[in-house]
Amino acid sequence: GAGVSQSPSNKVTEKGKDVELRCDPISGHTALYWYRQSLGQGLEFLIYFQGNSAPDKSGLPSDRFSAERTGGSVSTLTIQRTQQEDSAVYLCASSLFTGGKGLAKNIQYFGAGTRLSVL
């Protein structure tokens, strides 16, 4: 398909286990983003990739969270030793944004998300 693809769509795990979430962005989009939406909250920025580099990881909640992107395409978000407070919908987005300042439009296109439940 032409949109952002995320897998799995749902993930149930036990507290303390590690999980990997995958994002396949729109072809040609150099920018990739991870957001998290907890129950009743807005989308919370986690990390931004430009190509394979992550200029801004400031939104990652703790060192249990990490992300990588390879080949300027697919990204994985890894959560180690999951906790119950990690339960949320994890959303990935991509865009044509190539960096730099100024009033450049940066319209981000989102996947359907991965709903993570930590028991």
Add this chain to the structure above:
Amino acid sequence: DQQVKQNSPSLSVQEGRISILNCDYTNSMFDYFLWYKKYPAEGPTFLISISSIKDKNEDGRFTVFLNKSAKHLSLHIVPSQPGDSAVYFCAASANSGGSNYKLTFGKGTLLTVNP
């Protein structure tokens, strides 16, 4: 501290009437604003945007108004249709400040359009 606020968690409107969704922001560095629509079990989809050099942007039934002095924007949908029923998120970015990659979202407003 929430920098983008959508104070109405829900809004119910009759089909054919106007829907007005409101959004307030506190960060004066924000200069680009977007509205996203989200259906259940789907990702947010881009609807309309406005930059701070404008005070109005229109696209079909959707119009966004920006009042910079009040740090307030609104989305008008006219006429409202049942298919518009969804959660609407307001988002902002600080393009001139170099954080134009990062969107800051409100908590969303659930719009229900009744037939």
